Amino acid sequence: MSLKRGLDVWKLGKVNYSEGLKLQAKLCSRRKSGEIPDTLLSLQHPPTYTVGKRRTYHNLLIPESQLKSIGAELHHTERGGDITFHGPRQIVLYPIISLKDIHFGARRYVETLEAAMVELAGAYGVEAHVGGSKCDTGVWIGDKKIGSIGVRISSGVTSHGLAFNVGSDVLDYFKNIIPCGIAGKGVTCLSREVSPRHLPLPPDGIIHDQLISRLSRLLGYNQITCREDINIAQ
Amino acid sequence: ISTSGRLPSSFTPLSRLFSSSVVDGLKYASSHEWVKPDAAVATIGITDHAQDHLGEVVFVELPECGSSVSQGESFGAVESVKATSDINSPISGEVVEINTKLTETPGLINSSSYEDGWMIKVKPSTPSELES
Numbered sequence: 001m002s003l004k005r006g007l008d009v010w011k012l013g014k015v016n017y018s019e020g021l022k023l024q025a026k027l028c029s030r031r032k033s034g035e036i037p038d039t040l041l042s043l044q045h046p047p048t049y050t051v052g053k054r055r056t057y058h059n060l061l062i063p064e065s066q067l068k069s070i071g072a073e074l075h076h077t078e079r080g081g082d083i084t085f086h087g088p089r090q091i092v093l094y095p096i097i098s099l100k101d102i103h104f105g106a107r108r109y110v111e112t113l114e115a116a117m118v119e120l121a122g123a124y125g126v127e128a129h130v131g132g133s134k135c136d137t138g139v140w141i142g143d144k145k146i147g148s149i150g151v152r153i154s155s156g157v158t159s160h161g162l163a164f165n166v167g168s169d170v171l172d173y174f175k176n177i178i179p180c181g182i183a184g185k186g187v188t189c190l191s192r193e194v195s196p197r198h199l200p201l202p203p204d205g206i207i208h209d210q211l212i213s214r215l216s217r218l219l220g221y222n223q224i225t226c227r228e229d230i231n232i233a234q
Numbered sequence: 235i236s237t238s239g240r241l242p243s244s245f246t247p248l249s250r251l252f253s254s255s256v257v258d259g260l261k262y263a264s265s266h267e268w269v270k271p272d273a274a275v276a277t278i279g280i281t282d283h284a285q286d287h288l289g290e291v292v293f294v295e296l297p298e299c300g301s302s303v304s305q306g307e308s309f310g311a312v313e314s315v316k317a318t319s320d321i322n323s324p325i326s327g328e329v330v331e332i333n334t335k336l337t338e339t340p341g342l343i344n345s346s347s348y349e350d351g352w353m354i355k356v357k358p359s360t361p362s363e364l365e366s
Contacts, residue, residue, distance in 0.1 A: 107314065
């Protein structure tokens with residue numbers, strides 16, 4: 001007997017970080033009460049630095065007052081992980097799913113997020129790997145990070161998720177932080193790492209879809225429903 | 235720690251549900267927290283099974299002494315593998331002591347879930363919650 005496991009995918013385009021936080025809080029609450037099924041948000045953010053629950057502001061290398069001049073915002077969140085950056089040409093996925101329904105613990109869930117990004121890189125001929133130690137969660141090419149993870153789990157329902165760098169637009173912004181609190185390591189993106197035969201990369205929307213497809217399969221979903229043109233203010 | 239949709243209202247004195255180690259004298263909530271009742275104060279932590287599913291704990295957030303906790307509601311959180319997981323209280327009451335060792339050594343939750351890795355001590359407000 002094959003169980004139908006459905007995932008609602010919301011393709012949101014560019015979303016302001018605080019709007020994204022409000023939306024996740026709303027959806028998380030509705031998921032906990034069973035009003036909505038497992039849902040995955042696919043989006044991008046305008047230039048935004050974020051810190052997690054540990055409030056590691058010390059890893060921001062420029063004064064907060066300078067952020068506006070470079071067109072960036074700073075937000076704190078309740079997710080795990082250190083400081084990171086979100087911006088153009090970076091895929092952001094926020095699964096709002098019930099871990100107990102899929103019998104995953106935190107560790108296995110995070111490993112699955114990593115695996116999806118490693119697979120996606122592999123599809124473009126890029127050999128990525130996961131970090132070796134507790135501080136290195138995420139996806140790396142050599143000692144440069146291409147994919148980051150920061151998750152919150154509340155009563156078994158996830159929010160926040162992963163960010164995967166596609167274009168180089170974000171890379172300069174990463175110079176203003178010690179990314180994920182790990183000094184001495186760099187950051188990279190797919191367009192810098194693929195061999196010339198994979199260039200030009202397909203449009204970002206296609207790469208988003210590819211990552212969504214891999215992640216949803218690894219999480220065990222066999223029925224995906226996509227929604228676009230959603231009014232998130234509702 | 236994931237919980238079922240219902241409040242964790244049933245306890246088993248000796249859980250045979252988990253393959254990871256299990257300890258006498260504790261009661262288990264269905265959501266992977268344990269409660270050790272002891273005279274007027276109950277000690278609360280998470281199970282060996284739960285810590286195994288979390289991965290190595292790097293940060294623990296605990297409530298302040300004197301604050302109240304409610305059965306089924308979050309009282310704190312742990313961070314592991316870049317994930318913060320809320321920890322829900324199996325009982326209601328007042329927090330009378332917190333394990334300050336967890337600030338310096340959060341890994342105690344992994345290495346000693348039932349002893350040195352205890353999280354909070356609570357004066358129960360509703361003793362019936364502790365009955366199986």
